[in-house]
Amino acid sequence: MDENDISFFKDGLRLDGRRADELRPVKIEVGILARADGSCYIEMGGNKVIAAVYGPREVHPRHLQEVTRAIVRYRYNMASFSVEERKRPGPDRRSYELSKVSREALEPVILTSFFPRSVIDVFVEVLQADAGTRTAGINAAAVALADAGIPMKSMISSCAAGKVGDTIVLDPMKEEDNFGQADLPIAMTPNGDITLMQMDGNLTPDEFRQAVMMAMKGAKDIYELQRRALVAKYSQISADSAREEVHLCE
Numbered sequence: 366m367d368e369n370d371i372s373f374f375k376d377g378l379r380l381d382g383r384r385a386d387e388l389r390p391v392k393i394e395v396g397i398l399a400r401a402d403g404s405c406y407i408e409m410g411g412n413k414v415i416a417a418v419y420g421p422r423e424v425h426p427r428h429l430q431e432v433t434r435a436i437v438r439y440r441y442n443m444a445s446f447s448v449e450e451r452k453r454p455g456p457d458r459r460s461y462e463l464s465k466v467s468r469e470a471l472e473p474v475i476l477t478s479f480f481p482r483s484v485i486d487v488f489v490e491v492l493q494a495d496a497g498t499r500t501a502g503i504n505a506a507a508v509a510l511a512d513a514g515i516p517m518k519s520m521i522s523s524c525a526a527g528k529v530g531d532t533i534v535l536d537p538m539k540e541e542d543n544f545g546q547a548d549l550p551i552a553m554t555p556n557g558d559i560t561l562m563q564m565d566g567n568l569t570p571d572e573f574r575q576a577v578m579m580a581m582k583g584a585k586d587i588y589e590l591q592r593r594a595l596v597a598k599y600s601q602i603s604a605d606s607a608r609e610e611v612h613l614c615e
C-alpha cells in the first residue's frame with residue numbers, strides 16, 4: 366500500500382475524526398515511579414510512554430566525566446510489545462538515532478554547569494507506539510527532568526506536523542506517518558527556540574513554513590499541558606504538607 370491507495374480524509378476530517386490542525390488527546394502524569402528522581406507518564410493519542418530521570422549522580426565509567434559540566438545520557442527504548450508485530454528487543458539504529466536527537470533537543474536548556482563531573486540519565490520507555498514516539502518521549506522526559514528538580518532554563522515541548530493527501534496536518538498518527546508524504550517533528554522552548562527539527566519526505570518551501578508553524582502551535586499547546594501537570598502535582602504536595610503542618614500544630 367502507498368499514499369495513493371489510501372484516503373486520508375472523510376467529510377473534511379481525518380481517519381480518526383480530527384481536523385487537520387488538531388492534536389490527539391494528551392494525558393500527562395508526573396512522578397509515577399517511586400525509585401526515579403523524576404518521572405512522567407504520557408499518552409499522546411495511541412502512544413504510551415514513560416520517562417524516568419536519575420541524577421545528577423556519579424558518572425560510570427569515570428572516563429566519561431566532564432570537569433566543567435554534567436553529561437546527559439538519553440536512552441530511547443521501544444518495548445517489544447509496543448507495536449503490532451513483535452519488535453526485536455534491544456537497541457537498533459533507529460533507537461540510537463532517536464536517543465541522540467532527543468538528548469540534543471533537551472540538553473540546551475539543562476544547566477549542566479551546575480553539576481560538574483556528574484551525569485543526568487534519562488530513560489524513555491515506549492510501551493505503546495502509534496507514530497510520534499520521539500515527540501512523546503521528549504515531552505515526558507522534559508517533565509521528568511523538572512520533576513527531578515534538575516535546573517533548566519525552560520521547558521521543552523515537542524510535536525510533529527506532516528503532509529497527507531496534499532494537506533498539512535498536525536500530530537500524524539500511524540497510518541498518516543507510514544503512508545503520508547512528509548513528517549516533520551520539532552521540539553522547542555516556550556519562546557519558540559527550536560532544539561530539534563527533522564524531516565522525512567518532501568515539502569515545498571511554503572508547505573515547509575506552514576508545517577513548522579503548525580508544529581510550533583502544537584508544541585505550544587503541549588507546553589501548557591506539561592505546565593499544568595507539574596502544577597497539579599506540586600500544588601497537591603504543598604497542599605498536603607500545609608495540611609500536615611496544621612495537623613502537627615493542633
Ligand code: ADP
Pocket residue numbers: 448449450452459494495496497498499500539542
Ligand atoms: P516516531 O515514533 O517518532 O514517529 P518513526 O517515524 O520512526 O518514529 O516511527 C513511526 C511509527 O512506526 C512508530 O511510532 C511505530 O508506531 C512504528 N514503528 C517504528 N519502528 C517500528 C518497528 N521496529 N516495528 C513496528 N513498528 C514500528
